[in-house]
Amino acid sequence: MKESNFITFLNNKQFGARIGAFGLxxxxxxxxxxxxxxxTIINIPIEVRNLNERKRAYxxxxxxxxxxxxxGKGRSIIKTLLLKDFVKDFKLVIDLDRISEEYNFFLNDYYxxxxxxxxxxxAFELQYVEVIYPDSIHISxxxxxxxxxxxxxxxxxxxSPGYIKVGKPYLDSSLITxxxxxxxxxxxxxxxxxxxxxxxxxxxxxxxxxxxxxNNTLIEYSFLKVNYTQDIQAISExxxxxxxxxxxxxxxxxxxxxNPSTVSLTIVGGINYIAKIEPTDIIVSIDFTYQxxxxxQFYEPTIIVPEGIINWKDLTPRNIELAxxxxxx
Numbered sequence: 001m002k003e004s005n006f007i008t009f010l011n012n013k014q015f016g017a018r019i020g021a022f023g024l025x026x027x028x029x030x031x032x033x034x035x036x037x038x039x040t041i042i043n044i045p046i047e048v049r050n051l052n053e054r055k056r057a058y059x060x061x062x063x064x065x066x067x068x069x070x071x072g073k074g075r076s077i078i079k080t081l082l083l084k085d086f087v088k089d090f091k092l093v094i095d096l097d098r099i100s101e102e103y104n105f106f107l108n109d110y111y112x113x114x115x116x117x118x119x120x121x122x123a124f125e126l127q128y129v130e131v132i133y134p135d136s137i138h139i140s141x142x143x144x145x146x147x148x149x150x151x152x153x154x155x156x157x158x159x160s161p162g163y164i165k166v167g168k169p170y171l172d173s174s175l176i177t178x179x180x181x182x183x184x185x186x187x188x189x190x191x192x193x194x195x196x197x198x199x200x201x202x203x204x205x206x207x208x209x210x211x212x213x214x215n216n217t218l219i220e221y222s223f224l225k226v227n228y229t230q231d232i233q234a235i236s237e238x239x240x241x242x243x244x245x246x247x248x249x250x251x252x253x254x255x256x257x258x259n260p261s262t263v264s265l266t267i268v269g270g271i272n273y274i275a276k277i278e279p280t281d282i283i284v285s286i287d288f289t290y291q292x293x294x295x296x297q298f299y300e301p302t303i304i305v306p307e308g309i310i311n312w313k314d315l316t317p318r319n320i321e322l323a324x325x326x327x328x329x
Contacts, residue, residue: 002315009070012194013293025254033300035074036073037071037072038068038072039067039129040070041067041070041079042067042080043065046066046137047092047094048062049094049096050096050174051094057145057182057218058139058142058180059140060138060218063137066092066107066131066133067133068118068128068129068130068131069129069131070126070127070129076125076126077126079123080124080125085314087124091120092111092131093119094110095135095320096141101142102139104139105136105137106136107131107135109198111131115128120252127274130189136147141181142182143183144179144180145186145189146177147177147179148177149178149213150174150190151174151175151176151191152190152191152192153169153171153192153228154212155169155193155195155196155230156195156197156198157169157197157200159200159201160200161215162202163202165232166269166270167308168229169229169230169306171193171226171227171229172226172229175212176191176192176222179220182216182217188214192211193210193211193212193228195212201232202232204230205229206227208228208254209226210224233269233272235268235271236268236271236274237274238274238275239251239264239265239314240265240266240267242262244279244284245258246284246285247288248286248288248289249287250288254324254327255322255326255327257324258320258321260320263315263320264315264316265284265303265313265315266312266314267282267311267312268309268313270308274309275310277306281305282303282305282312283305285297286301286302294299297321298319299319299322301318
């Protein structure tokens with residue numbers, strides 16, 4: 001064995017011996033002190049019981065954790081610290097059985113009067129001393145209210161160049177049921193999705209989005225996520241022919257003939273969307289009452305295309321000839 005390797009070997013041996021000695025010292029220390037009596041502060045959960053959840057609800061949040069001083073032997077305290085998070089029966093209990101609307105619980109007075117409300121598993125062998133924090137809890141109750149409200153989207157879609165959003169975004173549920181204290185619930189009209197942005201999108205989106213939680217954790221939601229869908233299509237053009245010309249507000253006793261009776265134009269929009277557009281979906285009209293003049297022969301029609309079409313162009317012909325005559329008797 002080389003000298004450098006031998007020195008390393010000795011150092012490793014010495015390091016292991018030091019760790020073993022330290023562990024033995026800690027074990028002996030715990031063995032000696034575990035029989036001594038100590039006091040310590042431990043965080044334990046607060047459980048509120050006997051709230052009629054169908055009739056009453058909390059107006060304000062209630063602390064979930066209390067800092068409590070206990071005393072006991074060292075081994076009991078160590079055991080408690082190691083196991084407390086895995087034991088359900090280690091808690092402070094507050095009973096709302098006789099509370100109607102509001103009440104201040106001064107915790108040390110309360111638990112001195114009702115020591116059975118301090119739940120300590122017998123295996124922990126601890127003795128309750130006092131509550132350090134909070135010193136009191138204010139319970140404020142209100143009528144329990146259930147309400148259906150609409151969901152609004154906070155999702156922003158930015159399609160890639162040459163693509164377009166087609167139609168409105170779709171949420172698989174437009175309503176959500178919320179419940180809680182009446183003074184809070186009655187002021188809520190909408191629940192929004194979380195803010196999110198999708199950039200450079202060139203395919204339809206189908207994803208799950210979370211709902212934004214109102215700054216009140218006491219409000220119950222019937223669900224916390226919704227499916228979000230938005231169609232994305234490539235931008236294209238299409239010529240639509242034989243679009244009928246409509247005469248609006250014709251005067252009684254007059255016969256209006258139009259030439260031609262149909263037109264064609266080019267529409268721009270999502271490739272799949274514009275493929276389904278029929279000529280009758282496009283409104284080409286002339287308002288006789290407001291546009292006609294005996295001195296005028298040709299008229300430019302008004303064009304209304306379906307929602308979702310980006311633009312229209314190349315109207316052929318651009319002007320419609322109107323011939324007006326009286327109705328024959």
